Amino acid sequence: xxxLLLEMKRVVKSRMTWIPLLVAAALSVMISFSVISDAxxxxxDQDGKAVKITGMDAIxxxxxxxxxxxxxxxxxKLRDALAVFQNVSRKYGEKIPxxxxxxxxxxxxxxLNMIGTVYAGGGEEQDALGKVNPDDVGGFYRRRSEVLKNxxxxxxxxxxxxxxxxxxxxxxxxTPFVFQDGYTSDNAANLCVLIFLLVLIGAAVxxxxxxxxxxxxxDDILRCTKxxxxxxxxxxxxxxxxxxxxxFAVCILxxxxxxxxxxxxxxxxxxxxxxxxxxxxxxxxxxxxxxxVLAGLLTLLAAVCFALFASxxxxxxxxxxxxxxxxxxxxxxxxxxxxxxxxxxxxxxxPTGGAGISHNxxxxxxxxxFVQIGPFRVWAPYLTIGAAxxxxxxxxxxxxxxxxxxxxx
Amino acid sequence: xELTLNRLTKRxxxxxxxxxxxxxxxxxxxxxxxxxxxxxxxxxxxxxxILSPTSGNVALDGRDTVAMGESYRDLLGYLPQxxxxxxxxxxxxxxxxxxxxxxxTKGAAKVRANELLExxxxxxxxxxxxxxxxxxxxxxxxxxxxxxxxxxxxxLDEPTAGxxxxxxxxxxxxxxxxxxxxxxILSTHIVSDxxxxxxxxxxxxxxxxxxxxxxxEITASIAGRVWECRVGPxxxxxxxxxxxxxxLKHEGERDMLRIVSDGKPCESAVxxxxxxxxxxxxxxxxxxxxxIPGEEGNR
Ligand SMILES: Nc1ncnc2c1ncn2[C@@H]1O[C@H](COP(=O)(O)OP(=O)(O)O)[C@@H](O)[C@H]1O
Ligand SMILES: [Mg+2]
Numbered sequence: 001x002x003x004l005l006l007e008m009k010r011v012v013k014s015r016m017t018w019i020p021l022l023v024a025a026a027l028s029v030m031i032s033f034s035v036i037s038d039a040x041x042x043x044x045d046q047d048g049k050a051v052k053i054t055g056m057d058a059i060x061x062x063x064x065x066x067x068x069x070x071x072x073x074x075x076x077k078l079r080d081a082l083a084v085f086q087n088v089s090r091k092y093g094e095k096i097p098x099x100x101x102x103x104x105x106x107x108x109x110x111x112l113n114m115i116g117t118v119y120a121g122g123g124e125e126q127d128a129l130g131k132v133n134p135d136d137v138g139g140f141y142r143r144r145s146e147v148l149k150n151x152x153x154x155x156x157x158x159x160x161x162x163x164x165x166x167x168x169x170x171x172x173x174x175t176p177f178v179f180q181d182g183y184t185s186d187n188a189a190n191l192c193v194l195i196f197l198l199v200l201i202g203a204a205v206x207x208x209x210x211x212x213x214x215x216x217x218x219d220d221i222l223r224c225t226k227x228x229x230x231x232x233x234x235x236x237x238x239x240x241x242x243x244x245x246x247x248f249a250v251c252i253l254x255x256x257x258x259x260x261x262x263x264x265x266x267x268x269x270x271x272x273x274x275x276x277x278x279x280x281x282x283x284x285x286x287x288x289x290x291x292x293v294l295a296g297l298l299t300l301l302a303a304v305c306f307a308l309f310a311s312x313x314x315x316x317x318x319x320x321x322x323x324x325x326x327x328x329x330x331x332x333x334x335x336x337x338x339x340x341x342x343x344x345x346x347x348x349x350x351p352t353g354g355a356g357i358s359h360n361x362x363x364x365x366x367x368x369x370f371v372q373i374g375p376f377r378v379w380a381p382y383l384t385i386g387a388a389x390x391x392x393x394x395x396x397x398x399x400x401x402x403x404x405x406x407x408x409x
Numbered sequence: 410x411e412l413t414l415n416r417l418t419k420r421x422x423x424x425x426x427x428x429x430x431x432x433x434x435x436x437x438x439x440x441x442x443x444x445x446x447x448x449x450x451x452x453x454x455x456x457x458x459i460l461s462p463t464s465g466n467v468a469l470d471g472r473d474t475v476a477m478g479e480s481y482r483d484l485l486g487y488l489p490q491x492x493x494x495x496x497x498x499x500x501x502x503x504x505x506x507x508x509x510x511x512x513x514t515k516g517a518a519k520v521r522a523n524e525l526l527e528x529x530x531x532x533x534x535x536x537x538x539x540x541x542x543x544x545x546x547x548x549x550x551x552x553x554x555x556x557x558x559x560x561x562x563x564x565l566d567e568p569t570a571g572x573x574x575x576x577x578x579x580x581x582x583x584x585x586x587x588x589x590x591x592x593x594i595l596s597t598h599i600v601s602d603x604x605x606x607x608x609x610x611x612x613x614x615x616x617x618x619x620x621x622x623x624x625x626e627i628t629a630s631i632a633g634r635v636w637e638c639r640v641g642p643x644x645x646x647x648x649x650x651x652x653x654x655x656x657l658k659h660e661g662e663r664d665m666l667r668i669v670s671d672g673k674p675c676e677s678a679v680x681x682x683x684x685x686x687x688x689x690x691x692x693x694x695x696x697x698x699x700x701i702p703g704e705e706g707n708r
Contacts, residue, residue, distance in 0.1 A: 220459055221555075226510070
């Protein structure tokens with residue numbers, strides 16, 4: 001315990017630690033600020049000129065405009081939204097005046113997207129919106145479940161298991177959906193960017209934990225002491241993990257508190273299906289955000305434990321850092337250059353797999369990607385989280401072993 | 410208490426650094442003497458358990474020290490030849506940190522650290538960053554660190570490197586004062602570090618112990634091989650080229666030479682009593698430079 005305290009004090013005092021930690025805090029402030037200031041609201045003034053409002057004002061204006069549609073997503077509201085669209089397009093055809101578009105079509109845009117997705121039947125959403133009979137929208141929720149099932153059967157032919165797993169989750173989805181304007185999928189994407197950067201910084205910071213001591217020779221004295229083997233290794237591991245956890249907690253709190261209070265806490269009640277109509281995740285966007293943070297935390301821990309293992313194995317901190325950074329960007333590279341089951345599997349399973357910009361976890365939660373493992377198909381978010389949960393203790397123990405077995409040159 | 414080294418061997422790819430070395434050490438101060446590259450550091454690292462031997466083992470009272478683990482390390486104090494430190498630490502921070510690892514309680518650690526800082530005359534810079542220390546100050550801090558747990562087995566690898574003559578004397582007195590009921594192994598390539606304080610000298614060459622014994626015994630082994638002669642200048646040139654000359658002194662027209670040689674080097678030579686330095690030269694005469702204080706060879 002005494003060792004842990006002294007070690008934490010030492011690590012925090014080191015420039016190699018506090019500078020990256022400050023950078024992380026600064027990044028989270030910057031990202032939060034940009035997420036809020038990037039909010040846009042477009043409208044047209046009396047002279048027919050386009051007006052752009054940004055930031056908090058835009059968020060407020062957008063909420064004001066969406067008010068009639070907020071609350072429970074009833075089939076009546078869906079029908080109204082569709083009627084608005086069909087009236088406008090009947091009147092103007094392809095050339096909808098800007099003012100009409102902003103005033104009439106933007107407020108129900110989530111509703112139109114839901115109808116379009118569910119009734120597209122493989123075709124264009126816009127076409128679907130023109131053709132659907134408003135009376136048919138009465139069966140929206142039933143129709144959505146059917147479309148979901150058909151899509152999965154087409155995507156994973158012959159795999160009843162996938163359909164069954166998805167149905168089980170989908171049965172828990174609360175209908176009718178709830179809509180409160182505010183939270184957008186961009187907010188979640190930016191949260192994922194922040195998590196990715198925190199994983200990168202956290203893993204990089206701890207990559208010197210053991211290797212730097214090997215390199216500068218201070219390790220020789222320390223490992224010759226009574227508590228210099230397992231106890232010291234555990235103290236060093238815990239100190240690294242605690243410091244990185246503190247960084248994560250502070251940075252995520254900065255982001256969530258500022259962004260969610262700007263966009264409105266009530267908007268977290270929105271069902272994820274309003275954003276992703278065919279998602280079978282039985283969550284509100286607030287819960288999905290929480291799950292994303294949790295998965296980010298697990299990924300961070302897995303990545304940090306992996307980095308500590310690399311550090312205990314490598315003689316030079318630069319080697320350890322290089323390996324760690326390579327592993328941090330590997331999932332992103334795999335995701336973009338290769339596809340197919342193996343790439344998907346690796347992307348999920350790598351210690352850094354839960355953090356990425358292109359394959360962000362929030363999107364993964366709302367998509368129906370199943371990864372094949374032997375005879376089983378596992379929903380990608382389960383695999384990502386499961387792998388991290390296994391890897392945390394695995395790499396923790398491997399690090400202790402590697403440290404105790406390290407042979408000074 | 411007996412520390413036994415059983416056919417201890419360390420082989421690197423193309424080099425046997427320590428070659429089937431056996432010894433039995435009881436409490437006392439052992440001077441491990443050898444040229445750079447003789448294998449002193451490698452041997453000491455194996456004794457401390459931070460390097461695994463290729464074969465052989467180290468045992469304390471018959472128990473394998475690797476198997477003893479924590480209980481062996483609890484008895485150990487080690488000063489490596491080149492050791493690192495955390496630059497952000499002050500001398501005091503560092504000692505408290507190592508003390509925690511050695512299992513001292515917080516209170517005991519403070520008391521002991523202050524005592525030792527005083528012993529190695531660093532009390533005035535206890536609150537200064539190690540980064541700002543000179544080589545000699547770092548070395549003294551290293552010695553203090555090794556003594557924190559009052560070790561029963563103290564391994565010091567070139568502890569006097571970087572110390573000035575005054576500090577060397579202080580260090581010698583310190584070590585000879587504390588070595589009573591301990592096994593102290595001190596490596597050096599500077600004979601005078603251990604000549605008068607060691608209970609036994611171990612002479613190491615090419616990974617083997619070539620000699621071991623009390624300083625006077627061990628010098629007796631080359632009795633009759635150390636000569637002194639008084640010769641003219643041209644003769645001096647011839648002799649220094651051919652023999653190992655341990656001392657050369659100009660006395661007016663003639664030179665006084667001290668020569669280490671199996672046979673009589675010249676007509677006028679008379680045998681004299683050997684010193685440890687002569688012994689050292691006898692064994693390492695083929696090697697270059699028997700050691701300049703503070704010079705570092707290898708690691
Ligand atoms: N890690 C290593 N790899 C290869 N050779 C080594 C290594 N460490 C030491 N040696 C060699 O072993 C020999 C003994 O080295 P060392 O124990 O440091 O000698 P000393 O301390 O007596 O100067 C030297 O020739 C050295 O080059
Ligand atoms: Mg050496």
